[in-house]
Amino acid sequence: MLEARLSQANLFKKVVDAIKDLVQDCNFDCNDSGINLQAMDNSHVALVSMSLKTDAFTSFRCDRNIALGINLGSLTKVLRAAGNDDVLSLKAEDAPDVVNIVFESSSQDRISEYDIKLMDIDQEHLGIPETDYAAQVTMPAAEFQRICRDLSALSESVAIEVSKDGVKFTCTGDIGSGSVQLRSNTNVENPKESIEIEMTEPVALTFSLKYLVNFCKASGLSDKVKLKLSAEVPLLVEYPLSEGTNSFLQFYLAPKIGDEE
Amino acid sequence: MARTRSKPKASTAKEPTPEPPQSTAKPLPPSTNNPPKVFVLPNNTSPESRIVTLDNPANGAPSRYYFCPSKGFFEFTRIAAPKKDCKSWLITPDRASKDISQDGRANGESAAQEADTAEGLGGGYLTNKADMFLATPIDLLFLILPALAPKAAAKQGDKQYFLSLEDHLDALASLSRQWKVLFSQYPSLKDKVERRMAAVCDTVTAGDETMYRVSSEKLTRVLTRKAERMCAQGLPPSMEERFIKTALEVPIMNVLRSDTFTAAPTPADTPAITDTQTTTTSTLTRTESEISTTTTVASQTTAATSFTSTTDDAAPHSALSTPPEIPHLLRLRTSLTYLTTSYLPPTLRTPITSAPDPDFTPLDTHLAALAKLRAEALALRSISDNISRKRGHDEDEGAAMEREEKKRRKEEEEKKKKSESRAVKQLKKVDTSGMRKLSSFFVKKPVAK
Numbered sequence: 001m002l003e004a005r006l007s008q009a010n011l012f013k014k015v016v017d018a019i020k021d022l023v024q025d026c027n028f029d030c031n032d033s034g035i036n037l038q039a040m041d042n043s044h045v046a047l048v049s050m051s052l053k054t055d056a057f058t059s060f061r062c063d064r065n066i067a068l069g070i071n072l073g074s075l076t077k078v079l080r081a082a083g084n085d086d087v088l089s090l091k092a093e094d095a096p097d098v099v100n101i102v103f104e105s106s107s108q109d110r111i112s113e114y115d116i117k118l119m120d121i122d123q124e125h126l127g128i129p130e131t132d133y134a135a136q137v138t139m140p141a142a143e144f145q146r147i148c149r150d151l152s153a154l155s156e157s158v159a160i161e162v163s164k165d166g167v168k169f170t171c172t173g174d175i176g177s178g179s180v181q182l183r184s185n186t187n188v189e190n191p192k193e194s195i196e197i198e199m200t201e202p203v204a205l206t207f208s209l210k211y212l213v214n215f216c217k218a219s220g221l222s223d224k225v226k227l228k229l230s231a232e233v234p235l236l237v238e239y240p241l242s243e244g245t246n247s248f249l250q251f252y253l254a255p256k257i258g259d260e261e
Numbered sequence: 262m263a264r265t266r267s268k269p270k271a272s273t274a275k276e277p278t279p280e281p282p283q284s285t286a287k288p289l290p291p292s293t294n295n296p297p298k299v300f301v302l303p304n305n306t307s308p309e310s311r312i313v314t315l316d317n318p319a320n321g322a323p324s325r326y327y328f329c330p331s332k333g334f335f336e337f338t339r340i341a342a343p344k345k346d347c348k349s350w351l352i353t354p355d356r357a358s359k360d361i362s363q364d365g366r367a368n369g370e371s372a373a374q375e376a377d378t379a380e381g382l383g384g385g386y387l388t389n390k391a392d393m394f395l396a397t398p399i400d401l402l403f404l405i406l407p408a409l410a411p412k413a414a415a416k417q418g419d420k421q422y423f424l425s426l427e428d429h430l431d432a433l434a435s436l437s438r439q440w441k442v443l444f445s446q447y448p449s450l451k452d453k454v455e456r457r458m459a460a461v462c463d464t465v466t467a468g469d470e471t472m473y474r475v476s477s478e479k480l481t482r483v484l485t486r487k488a489e490r491m492c493a494q495g496l497p498p499s500m501e502e503r504f505i506k507t508a509l510e511v512p513i514m515n516v517l518r519s520d521t522f523t524a525a526p527t528p529a530d531t532p533a534i535t536d537t538q539t540t541t542t543s544t545l546t547r548t549e550s551e552i553s554t555t556t557t558v559a560s561q562t563t564a565a566t567s568f569t570s571t572t573d574d575a576a577p578h579s580a581l582s583t584p585p586e587i588p589h590l591l592r593l594r595t596s597l598t599y600l601t602t603s604y605l606p607p608t609l610r611t612p613i614t615s616a617p618d619p620d621f622t623p624l625d626t627h628l629a630a631l632a633k634l635r636a637e638a639l640a641l642r643s644i645s646d647n648i649s650r651k652r653g654h655d656e657d658e659g660a661a662m663e664r665e666e667k668k669r670r671k672e673e674e675e676k677k678k679k680s681e682s683r684a685v686k687q688l689k690k691v692d693t694s695g696m697r698k699l700s701s702f703f704v705k706k707p708v709a710k
Contacts (some may be wrong), residue, residue, distance in 0.1 A: 021684035041688060044698040073680055126703035156692060210691045214684060234702050254702065256695040 002030050002066055002092040005059045009088035009103055011221070011242060013079045015249060018218035018239075019048045020072040022251075025121050028068040030092070034060065034247070038125055046211050047126065047234075047252040056247040058087075066092055068099050069121035078114045128252070133228035133236070135162035135203045138196040139182065141225040141239065145216040147180045152209040154178050157256055161204040162229060167197060171209070192223045203229045206256040212237070215251040222249075232257070297386055299350055300337075300394045307331050313439045318403045318604050323437070326404070327396045330447045334404060335396035348391035402457040402483070403604040408433040409458065409475040410609050423465045423472035426455055481613050484605075488596035496592055504595045509583055511634070583627070590624040 006012055019026075019039070026039035034053040040046065054060040078101055082088060086103040098115040105111075147169050151158050155173035162168075166183040187193040218239045219225070228236040234252040241247035302310075306329040317324040327335040342348040408429060424432075430451065434441040443450055461480040462473040496505065601610045 021682055021688065024681070024685065040699060042685075043689075043691070043693050043696075044700060045693050045696045047699045047703075073682075124700070124705055126700060126705060128703050208691050208693070208696065210688060214688060234699060252699060252702075254696040254699055257697065 001061065001063045001094055002068075002090060002096075003059070003061045004030075004035065004057050004090045006056070006088045006090075007058045008084070009079070009082040009086040010084040011056075012088055013082060013084070014218070014221050015050060015052075015241070016072060016075050016079055018215075018221065018249065019050065020076050021214055021217065022046060022048050024073060025069065025071050025119060027121050027123050028070060029065065030062045030068065031065045032062050035090075039123065040126075041211075045208075045254045046214075047128075049128070049250045049252070050241075050248070052241065052247045053245050056242045056245045064094050066094065066096065067121075068092060068096065069119040070099065070116060071119060074116055078116055081112060081114065131228075131230060131233060131236075132200075134201045134230040135167075135197070135199040135228070137162060137167050137182075137227040137229075138194075138224055139167075139227070140193055140195075141216075141219040141222055143182070143195075144225045144227070145213075145219045148209060148212045148216050151178055151180070152213050156209060157206050158209050158212065159204060159206045160227070160229065160235070161202070162197065162199055163202040164199070167195075167227075203231055205229055205231065205235065207235055207253055208256065211253050215253070218249050218251075296388045296390075297352060298392065298394060299352070299388070300396065302327065302396050303329070303332065303335060303398075313443065315404060315437050315439060316407060318407050318606055319602065321407065321606070326399070328443065330449065332398070333401055333453065334399050336399040337394045337396055340393045340395055342391045350388045350391055350393075351385055352388065353385035399604075400457070400487075401453055402461060405429075405433055405454055405458065406461075406475075406480075406604075406609065407606045408436055409462070409473075410606065423463075423467075423474045425470050425472050426451070426458070429458065429473060430454065477609070477613065480609070484597060484600055484613060485593075488593050488600055491596040491600070492589070492592040496595065500595065500599075501592075505588060505591055508591060508628070509588060509631070511583070511631070584623070587624055587627050590621060591628075594621055594624065 019037075022041045023039040026037055029036045029038075032054070034051060034056065036052075037048070037050040039048055041048075082103040083105055085107075086105050089100075089102040089104070091100040091102070092098075096118055098117055101114045101116065103110075103112045148158070151169060151171045154175060154177065155171035157171065159170045160167065161170065166181055168179060168181045170179040171177060182195050184197040185195050215237050221241060222239040224240065226236075226238040226240075228238065232255065234254050237251040237253070239249045241249055310327065310329040312325050313328045314323050315326050316322070325337055327337065329335070409432075430440075430444060433454075434444065458473055461475055461483055463476045463479070465472045465474075495501065597613070601613050605613065
């Protein structure tokens with residue numbers, strides 16, 4: 001039996017919006033610690049990992065581990081029916097055929113209820129080890145989104161270089177080249193605008209911009225984004241969810257290695 | 262042929278037939294890895310009957326035959342329910358015999374034991390396969406043919422030597438050890454072999470010894486006779502349907518031209534043949550046709566495939582009516598092909614099938630004409646956009662279903678593709694060369710449940 005209540009349907013809506021273009025069907029693994037999701041894109045070069053811990057919910061009950069295999073397209077359609085400030089409840093039996101979703105609008109005394117048929121999805125779970133990244137950049141999510149969008153107009157891929165001078169995004173395309181450099185700064189008036197760079201050694205890696213742009217769809221979920229890089233391991237793009245809890249939405253992307261052909 | 266309801270109780274067989282475990286109901290006995298099999302054996306065979314392993318004449322694979330010194334050889338045909346139907350046998354002790362034993366002599370341990378085993382179904386045995394092995398007479402001739410026509414000689418194509426009976430028997434014994442044993446135990450078998458051999462061999466007398474050499478003309482004659490007997494009473498319905506009726510179907514042209522042949526054929530020509538065959542053979546005929554039905558059921562693939570090839574070229578049909586002798590000829594040829602493919606060593610098949618004796622030319626011309634007509638009809642059909650006729654009618658249901666399945670899958674895929682968002686499609690176009698799969702960075706976790 002699963003019963004989870006989110007005070008803001010908006011959060012769930014945005015999470016699903018952010019990943020629905022990366023994966024189409026995936027399992028929401030529910031257990032007593034919360035709702036988790038891990039899925040890879042079709043080419044298996046990117047991975048999305050979401051974790052909504054129990055304290056992100058206003059109430060949460062899950063007696064048994066349940067995997068809810070849901071088509072994200074269908075879920076999006078249903079979530080579209082939710083108002084941003086609605087209270088969202090997820091319910092499912094122990095061996096469910098459907099997941100029941102209820103939106104309650106407190107202001108209008110309106111309750112809408114939907115059932116989504118579940119699917120059996122074979123999914124391989126990857127064990128992601130704790131990694132000490134060589135560099136970690138925290139920046140405003142909107143800034144990262146803008147950089148990715150701007151550079152993607154020029155090229156397919158971007159080189160991200162973290163050095164003691166700051167972080168530099170460089171790309172070269174048919175029409176020319178471009179780069180954006182950010183220095184570490186602390187904005188006292190508006191801490192959301194701060195850029196923090198922690199680095200143990202310089203890192204330079206190249207990534208597919210199309211994928212990064214795709215990840216940036218999660219920008220609405222959080223003010224900040226953390227980029228974590230180490231040589232020859234996937235880039236981790238992390239958006240913290242609902243401030244103060246340990247919930248997060250993470251994207252991993254394999255670096256481009258030796259693609260100068 | 263008699264039907265007995267027995268497992269091979271009396272048979273001295275080495276066929277694995279352990280008696281059912283003698284437990285009474287409560288604890289389920291472990292299943293034997295050598296479960297009893299159900300046999301239908303002929304009645305009144307001599308007590309010395311046994312099951313022997315001899316080479317199958319058609320493919321040389323060792324097969325089991327039931328041998329009775331007085332009645333000759335029987336071949337086993339396995340009759341099985343289709344795989345999907347889960348059926349099984351419940352084998353229980355014979356109630357009648359139990360009653361007798363209890364009424365007759367109620368004393369002694371035999372009765373006690375009997376009562377013990379036979380109580381309710383406790384003494385019974387449940388096999389998980391509902392196979393039944395049916396013993397049907399087989400002509401000794403088929404079994405000795407491989408020895409009469411060794412491969413080497415047939416390959417050269419020129420005449421083989423005349424050999425004495427003993428030499429032939431030696432050849433036979435060299436094929437399978439069990440022949441040797443049979444010959445030494447039952448000398449009468451030699452006479453039987455000689456008699457059957459004489460039927461298909463040219464003979465030469467040298468001194469007081471008769472020498473034999475297999476003659477393909479004689480063999481053809483014998484086989485043709487068998488084939489005629491086989492179709493005298495009509496082929497089994499499944500064969501009739503598959504090889505005769507469909508083969509002779511006249512294609513329906515645009516203007517309806519009804520299939521005229523159905524009315525004419527069978528009853529008219531069969532009596533004539535039965536006359537020549539006379540009564541002595543009638544029982545044999547029946548068993549042979551039985552054999553053929555059962556083998557078709559048991560899906561003996563070799564026979565089935567070879568048939569299709571013959572009927573494929575036989576498939577077509579002439580324009581209007583089928584001449585009355587055609588169905589019989591086709592039946593005869595079908596029977597003959599059946600006999601040669603299932604009972605003759607491959608080396609002997611060609612001379613038989615190409616033998617001039619039963620004249621199949623009218624049949625061939627008729628079938629050729631039919632083929633032409635069919636091709637025309639097909640061509641016409643493909644021109645017209647009549648959807649219901651788009652498929653050739655000879656396609657079987659399996660193919661149709663397969664196509665359906667394919668279509669369904671394709672539609673599903675298409676639907677899925679359509680429902681993909683623009684972003685998903687764009688991601689698909691991303692050049693991922695130089696990017697390793699994530700599974701090469703992270704270890705696969707066993708599915709935690």
